Amino acid sequence: MPAAATELQAAERGRVLGLIGDHRANWSLQQEFYLDPAIFALERELWFPRQWVIVAHASEVPEKGRYIVRKLFDEEIIVVRFGDGENDIAAYYNVCTHRGSRICTKDGRGRLLVCPYHAWSFRLTGELQTKQDLPEGVDPETLGLHKVPTRAFGGLVLCGLDRANLPDIEPVAAGLTDRLREHGVDNARIVVRKSYPTMANWKLVLENFLECYHCRPAHPEYFRVNGHVKVTAMRDAGQAAVWQEEVDAWHSVIGDAEFNKGVWEPGDLDTMPFAMHRKPIGSGRKTLSDDGGPVSRLMGGRTDYDGGESGFRIGRLSFLSAPNDYLAMFQMIPRSVNETDVVITWLVDRDADVDVEAEKISWMWDVTTVQDKIITEDNAAGIASRAYRPGPYTPLESQTAFFIETYLSQMKALITGERAATASTEWEAPMQLFASPKAACPAPRH
């Protein structure tokens, strides 16, 4: 790089480190982190490539030769089942090694992946099959498809961009596979998928998803259905006690004392966080539906409703909500500094009635996410003002605050190249609070 460009890049990174240094703990971020394309470019270069994210459900590639075209951050990838094993799933960049064309423009099935431009063909395992047209001296072995790090387990397919720097996913697979099976994730089929493109920085989308302080003013339906919101939203000691009794009663019946599983967000990028958390919906409701009544077949071999919802965090950008009879799978996909796609996929048991009603199943999270899109876009609009100043996170937004603090320490470590002591040892979730209802969260450590 020429000296002038190097200097400019150093100055740019210095500027971001300065902003990180100016951050006031437990207050929202300075404007630049939400608006500045240069900071998004840094995240795109340094932060996103280190995240494992869900790209598909395994049922989308049900047998050998089936392939699908999906997004992985700003990349388009081909996810293909290359063998007969449960987890024989690979992913490739959707880029021909000849002249760079997209290879697949839609989902399909075949023995080979064939580029429509010049008909170069690739095996399901990525090697170049076409050889006769190559110029002399060019080794076809060097022209296989570019692979995307991929790991399938428990019905989920995860990918990440940066092979060299992705954290180890095996502890997550080991820790979650059985739990996912218990919830029937591996035995599910998709009912409907919806996308909620949101004109806001991805961190605003996550900040919103990680707290339920806004649930009462902004989500009347969610507030009506979910018992826990009564407490978090009201900060009413009496209500809190009533709800805690309901939770305790539920757990004593369920016999599921150890209802938090996972490695709590470690605050550094070398460990992939994951978590599972169970809680009752409350008020005798069987599932997350408008009237509390069942909407599909019980999942995971369950024989009766227990009225609970399990929440999964898988990495930092993928989530699952699992009441007894359906799944909602969340993908948060940053598109640009002020565009984020929230994609929700609803699944039911593979053997559920073919006529399951998608509207009933998707009702709770659809109505809630449509509202989230609006409030998050209004949040982004206000932050763009010259009058915006960081504001204080309240105790009811502790997980949001923690996400912001760890994000900043991660960015600092990525920019300087220094590994900070992990933040997790320093952080402790406020004891008096329930976890966010919208994202799985283990009990705090002491």
Place this chain on the structure above:
Amino acid sequence: MPAAATELQAAERGRVLGLIGDHRANWSLQQEFYLDPAIFALERELWFPRQWVIVAHASEVPEKGRYIVRKLFDEEIIVVRFGDGENDIAAYYNVCTHRGSRICTKDGRGRLLVCPYHAWSFRLTGELQTKQDLPEGVDPETLGLHKVPTRAFGGLVLCGLDRANLPDIEPVAAGLTDRLREHGVDNARIVVRKSYPTMANWKLVLENFLECYHCRPAHPEYFRVNGHVKVTAMRDAGQAAVWQEEVDAWHSVIGDAEFNKGVWEPGDLDTMPFAMHRKPIGSGRKTLSDDGGPVSRLMGGRTDYDGGESGFRIGRLSFLSAPNDYLAMFQMIPRSVNETDVVITWLVDRDADVDVEAEKISWMWDVTTVQDKIITEDNAAGIASRAYRPGPYTPLESQTAFFIETYLSQMKALITGERAATASTEWEAPMQLFASPKAACPAPRH
């Protein structure tokens, strides 16, 4: 700021000063001033924040608790009537002090301003009402809404961005309030508002608005209705004399010899310019309408038509046209380097017939502004060519030329920090010309 960035900024400002230095007096601007986002960024930082502009008519917030959401340059603000006094109107940035969300998404009414995100509430006077959720140690007094400098008088509500550097508006309020009342501006109600988004730099929009050399070729309806265009457009000595006779006759009947009020554009940014100017429409027409006949109730206590039109300049970006029976209020709002909104609001007397015909009232300025949008966009398109070179302003474009000269001296002063001698002492409007028909203008000084 890092050294490299400082150097770059200095270089950038040096470049703009160089362009100002290269300007040829009384010729149009060099291409960069119309196209370069960096120059627009400088204007956004330095020039726009020093302008008072009309943001609303007082009737839009008719009683205590009514609030409206409006634009102030690129900012969204809440204009609210907080008390019972005629001018008890305040404005706030539409930004919650909690996490930055927009607070109001539409006009409304209430005792408090309540953010829809987490229900933080603010009094009409801006203070934070919500206190119970705050983290310990955070002083709610520091979390009131961000105020926007606001001054209401004579039925108009004006705001500006930069509290520290806005010129004194009191002389304008003192100079214009009575005149606005005489025209019934304080006693008016809105009939219709239209926006004319124009793909052109804001200076091109003003350059067009400030001259009528183009009126004959480009505005056949305006030319037909307005006597003065015959002269300015034709430069015909005979026609000029005929028109001057008509003007003199009108003034001798009206007895309104002193028909120019205001502080002529002072050429520097420390004084807020304003002006009022009266002239006859001509040919016996009563008002600015298609057939010259009345279109609504006489305004301001007037008992008969005198066939005149008053033009007001209020600051540099707001204008009023006031024939006897309606008002047209102009707001010129820069959006980006090549986008400007022209917003026109038509008003009539508060007690006018409820069935007034908006089409008749808005006809003159609507047909003219639709044409202005087209010619200004064609102007912008041509300027984007590599063949564009500055061209000479003719004597018929003297006010446009003056605007450009003062704009450049203002930008130079803002960039260097030096205050130049005001340009107004050096400048003299050409004697032989009538004022621009499309913007109020006092007689030249000698």
Place this chain on the structure above:
Amino acid sequence: MPAAATELQAAERGRVLGLIGDHRANWSLQQEFYLDPAIFALERELWFPRQWVIVAHASEVPEKGRYIVRKLFDEEIIVVRFGDGENDIAAYYNVCTHRGSRICTKDGRGRLLVCPYHAWSFRLTGELQTKQDLPEGVDPETLGLHKVPTRAFGGLVLCGLDRANLPDIEPVAAGLTDRLREHGVDNARIVVRKSYPTMANWKLVLENFLECYHCRPAHPEYFRVNGHVKVTAMRDAGQAAVWQEEVDAWHSVIGDAEFNKGVWEPGDLDTMPFAMHRKPIGSGRKTLSDDGGPVSRLMGGRTDYDGGESGFRIGRLSFLSAPNDYLAMFQMIPRSVNETDVVITWLVDRDADVDVEAEKISWMWDVTTVQDKIITEDNAAGIASRAYRPGPYTPLESQTAFFIETYLSQMKALITGERAATASTEWEAPMQLFASPKAACPAPRH
């Protein structure tokens, strides 16, 4: 230019030279050449202005006073017939010398070109006619329209941007005029014009146009109609021999042994390349139509179908396809780093039936270009991936490879200011290959 800006520009150009240095011969370009707006800006500054391109067919300005508004790269120009001579055609930037407005917003006819803004008028030869409004001391002679270098010959009108650096067009006029007349280009009229805006860098559009390796997988209709594709697409020795026989037979009947005319792409920017090439369509087809049957009147005084297609290259961005009874004129117009317009104009003999069927005439190139748009956009999409790496051009893409190699050597010469030895002496087209079917190409030199 300030020092910091100069350094930055030098660094930028150094970066591009570094990329050129890293290029691997006969492999596709590095990503930056297709995506980087800075490289497009360099092309816009240095490369495009040195290209002569077709801007119109002479029939579009049939008599004195007729003018048309057309695009020349990113410029809008007025092409006008100013006299009665066959080639009395001039072009001007569509920019008024008064305040820069567009002068003509649509095609028209008149004795003068009149700006709609302030009615300034210009003669057909460009001089300012309006003089009475000018300020004192301004010389109207200096305010004529800005001319665009223009040369009309053989029915075509060509323009270029950079008067000082355009190559000499006279050898092309001398070399092609008779050939164009033989094909009736000077005696044609337009049937239909279609635009195919393509979201891809202009080099990708050309790369695609210059090879037919993709014709079999991507163009089933073109493959069915055109004999030569059978060979180039199949690389089948038997098929090649059969086709060569058909070509030889055709030439022996036609008696047109010397069927390649023109100066082969010289590889430097100081010579304007041109070429004409003839080949049979094959299989007894009379013209490039769906069923091989005639679609219009024979052109150029031809008395019978010979089943051939002539291909013309005129400069680097304009092409003609000429079967016996119609013409397809191609203009490749770069719009931005990732937008290119492909404009095709179909013409027939001036005396052809007025009811000629545009759909039949345009079928072959319309169906093919719609497909080209899709595959080129998919190519661009894939190249935007971080996984894209340059890939090897096969022998079937030799003209594409040659275009890329000469483009790079030209850019290097333009950036460094050094003139390289022309590449043409070093290059030799592969003997065993037929020319690209989609662009005229002379036989290789030995």
